[in-house]
Amino acid sequence: MSKPRVVLGVGGGIAAYKACELLRRLTESGHEVRVVPTASALRFVGAATWAALSGQPVATEVWDSVDEVPHVRIGKAADLVVVAPATADLLARAAHGLADDLLTNTLLTARCPVLFAPAMHTEMWEHPATRENVTTLRSRGAVVLEPASGRLTGADTGRGRLPEPAEIFDACRRLLARGAREPDLAGRHVVVSAGGTREPLDPVRYLGNRSSGKQGYALARTAAARGARVTLLAANTALPDPAGVDVVPVGTAVQLREALLKAATDADAVVMAAAVADFRPAVYAPAKIKKRDGQEPEPLALVRNPDILAEAAADRARPGQVVVGFAAETDDVLANGRAKLRRKGCDLLVVNEVGERRTFGAEDNEAVILGSDGSETPVPHGPKEALADAVWDLVAARLG
Ligand code: PMT
Numbered sequence: 263m264s265k266p267r268v269v270l271g272v273g274g275g276i277a278a279y280k281a282c283e284l285l286r287r288l289t290e291s292g293h294e295v296r297v298v299p300t301a302s303a304l305r306f307v308g309a310a311t312w313a314a315l316s317g318q319p320v321a322t323e324v325w326d327s328v329d330e331v332p333h334v335r336i337g338k339a340a341d342l343v344v345v346a347p348a349t350a351d352l353l354a355r356a357a358h359g360l361a362d363d364l365l366t367n368t369l370l371t372a373r374c375p376v377l378f379a380p381a382m383h384t385e386m387w388e389h390p391a392t393r394e395n396v397t398t399l400r401s402r403g404a405v406v407l408e409p410a411s412g413r414l415t416g417a418d419t420g421r422g423r424l425p426e427p428a429e430i431f432d433a434c435r436r437l438l439a440r441g442a443r444e445p446d447l448a449g450r451h452v453v454v455s456a457g458g459t460r461e462p463l464d465p466v467r468y469l470g471n472r473s474s475g476k477q478g479y480a481l482a483r484t485a486a487a488r489g490a491r492v493t494l495l496a497a498n499t500a501l502p503d504p505a506g507v508d509v510v511p512v513g514t515a516v517q518l519r520e521a522l523l524k525a526a527t528d529a530d531a532v533v534m535a536a537a538v539a540d541f542r543p544a545v546y547a548p549a550k551i552k553k554r555d556g557q558e559p560e561p562l563a564l565v566r567n568p569d570i571l572a573e574a575a576a577d578r579a580r581p582g583q584v585v586v587g588f589a590a591e592t593d594d595v596l597a598n599g600r601a602k603l604r605r606k607g608c609d610l611l612v613v614n615e616v617g618e619r620r621t622f623g624a625e626d627n628e629a630v631i632l633g634s635d636g637s638e639t640p641v642p643h644g645p646k647e648a649l650a651d652a653v654w655d656l657v658a659a660r661l662g
Contacts (some may be wrong), residue, residue: 264294265292265293265294266292266293266294266341266342266438267293267294267295267296267339267340267341267342268288268293268294268295268296268340268341268342268343268344268434268438269295269296269297269298269336269337269340269342269343269344269368269372270284270285270288270295270296270297270298270316270344270345270346271298271299271300271343271344271345271346271348271352271365271368271369272297272298272299272300272303272307272312272345272346272347272365273300273302273303273345273346273347273348273349273351273352273365273381274300274301274302274303274305274306274349274351274352275303275306275347275349275381275382275424276306276381276415277346277347277381277423277424278299278303278306278307278347279306279307280346280347280424280427281307281346281347281427282307282311282315283427284344284346284427284430284431284434285297285312285315285316286315287427287428287431288431288434289315289316289317291431291435293438294318295316295318296316296318296336296340297312297313297315297316297318297320298320298321298322298336298364298365298368299312299320299322299365300322300352300363300365301322301323301363302349303322304322309322321364322363322364322365323363323364324363324364324367326364332364333361333364333367333368333371334367334371336364336368336371337367337368337369337370337371337372337373338371338372338373340368340372340374341374341438341441342374342375342376342377342434342437342438343368343369343372343374343375343376343377344376344377344378344379344430344434345365345369345376345377345378345379346377346378346379346381346424346427346430347379347380347381347382347424348378348379348380348381348406349380349381349382350380350382350386350387350389350391350392350395352365352366352378353378353380353392353395353396353399353406354391354392354395356369356378356395356399356404357394357395357396357398357399358395375403375405375437375438375440375445376403376404376405377404377405377406377407377430377433377434377437378399378404378405378406378407379407379409379424379425379430379433379505379506380396380406380407380408380409380422380424381409381422381423381424382409382422383414383415383418383420383422384414384418384420384421384422386422387409387421387422388421400448400449400489400491401448401449402448403444403445403448403489404445404448404489405433405437405445405448405486405487405489405506406506407425407429407430407433407486407505407506408421408425408491408505408506408507408508409421409422409423409424409425410423410424410425410426410503410505411423425505425506426502426505429502429503429504429505429506430505432483432505433483433486433487433505433506436483436484436487436647437487440487440488445487445488445489446488446489446654446658447485447488447489447490447654447657447658447661448488448489448490449489450489450490450491450530450531450661451490451491451492451493451528451529451530452485452490452491452492452493452529452530452531452532452533452657453492453493453495453522453525453526453529453531453532453533454478454481454482454485454492454493454494454495454532454533454535455478455494455495455497455518455522455533455534455535455536455538455570456473456475456476456477456478456479456481456482456494456495456496456497456499456535456536457473457474457475457478457496457497457498457499457536457537458470458471458472458473458475458497458498458536458537458538458539459471459497459498459512459513459514459515459517459518459536459537459538459539459567460497460498460513460514460539461514461515461539461541461542461543461567462513462514462543462546463543463546463547463551463562464546464547464548464549464550464551465548465549465550466550467551469539469541469542469543470498470539471537471539471622472537472616472618472622472623473497473536473537473622474499474500474501474622474623475496475497475498475499475500475501475536476501476623476624476625476646477535477588477621477627477646477649477650478494478496478499478533478535478536479494479496479499479501479504480645480646480647480649480650481533481535481650481653481654482494482504482507483504483505483507483647483650484647484650484651484654485650485654486504486505486506486507488654488658491508492504492506492507492508493507493508493510493525493529494507494508494509494510495510495512495518495521495522495525495536496509496510496511496512497511497512497513497518497536497537497538498513510525514539514542515538515539515542515567515568515570516542516567516568518536518538518570519568519570519573522534522570522574523574523579526574526579526583527579527580528579528580529579529580529583530580530582530583530584530661531583531584531585531586531657531661532574532583532584532585532586533586533653533657534570534571534574534585534586534587534588534608535588535612537590538567538570538571539567540566540567540569541564541565541566541567542564542565542567543562543563543564543565544563544564544565545563569606571585571587571606571608572605572606572607574608575587575606575607575608575609576607582661584609584610584657584660584661585607585608585609585610586608586609586610586611586612586653586657587602587603587606587608587610587611587612588611588612588613588614589602589603589611589612589613589614590614590616590621591613591614591615591616592615592616592617595613595614595615596613596630598613599611599613599630599632600632603632603634607634608634609633609634609660610631610632610633610634610653610656610657610660611631611632612629612630612631612632612649612653613629613630613631613632614627614628614629614649615628624646625645625646626643626644626645626646627641627643627644627646627649628641628642628643628644628649629641629649631652631653631656633656639652639656
């Protein structure tokens with residue numbers, strides 16, 4: 263089998279040096295990589311480095327090796343084009359269809375999936391011109407990752423860091439696995455909740471659950487790879503932010519509800535994979551609750567939390583919004599799942615079996631996805647990402 267052909271476009275930003283690690287990961291995992299840096303990128307990392315790491319010639323201009331028609335051939339032959347770092351200038355040129363160097367020519371001739379991993383200062387990322395360029399590129403089916411937050415060039419910090427090379431590599435793998443299929447969630451905004459809420463009892467203790475957030479993060483990653491803009495509401499997780507995803511940390515069920523109602527206003531789909539506490543302590547003790555010699559502990563009074571999924575399903579923020587829930591069951595799994603689907607009123611309910619050492623924190627899952635139309639889609643045991651993709655297949659079909 264021939265190796266998948268990847269074009270690595272490198273923009274002129276300081277993060278160009280991180281693209282060397284991405285290149286390494288791609289070549290070492292059996293991809294044939296052709297690096298196409300811009301002229302500015304070569305000011306940060308020289309052509310010799312790219313050539314040595316890729317084992318391929320490196321050109322920036324359409325005037326090099328004209329007899330080989332590189333401005334057409336490189337893009338047409340690619341299975342994936344990944345641009346990392348994608349500067350504000352490069353995003354603008356790509357959005358406007360300019361073809362003033364080899365990389366922008368390649369972007370115009372490529373018919374394969376295209377992934378941009380932006381890196382720039384926060385002000386540039388937030389500028390309306392860049393926002394519009396990103397929207398344009400996404401509406402055409404390109405996957406534009408959200409930049410990470412953290413240290414930028416110099417002493418600045420903020421949103422605009424290049425996502426970690428491992429995360430970009432992961433997104434590349436996912437796009438290659440999907441092949442030439444159109445990113446079917448391009449132009450869509452999806453909201454995913456992940457992890458488990460914690461309901462504080464006093465400054466030290468809380469009521470919580472065993473969710474790690476892995477299933478929700480898998481949903482977020484796969485949606486981003488399918489072109490969606492993703493908002494991930496992360497309840498008490500300890501996982502790295504997935505590349506290309508806007509992560510909103512939350513603590514309690516009440517906070518999750520607030521964040522969800524806000525994020526869902528313009529969402530095409532809402533997927534509630536978080537394990538939400540049905541009850542919270544009726545009273546929060548502002549100081550640590552003490553044990554008293556010879557006294558039995560006070561019984562714990564609880565009050566109900568809002569049912570976020572039922573509310574989101576009953577009161578859709580926009581017409582046609584697809585609402586998906588998960589059901590974590592320990593017994594009578596399918597019967598309980600079917601009853602829960604009716605109670606919650608969502609379009610799809612992913613029914614999975616859980617236990618102390620089952621599903622929670624695991625890499626794999628298996629489930630039956632129940633549809634409000636009576637459909638039942640079994641998803642066999644496999645990586646949580648496979649279940650996530652099966653969920654998005656059904657969501658994409660409903661979104662038409
Ligand atoms: O995070 P992992 O370790 O990967 O584990 C994944 C998982 C087991 C947490 C996940 O696959 C899962 O099943 N998530 C849903 C857990 C849950 O809360 O299930 P439930 O049956 O109690 O709730 C049904 C649905 O209603 C869920 O979508 C839940 O988010 C929602 N809910 C529940 C209570 C509440 N007050 N508000 C809600 O919105």
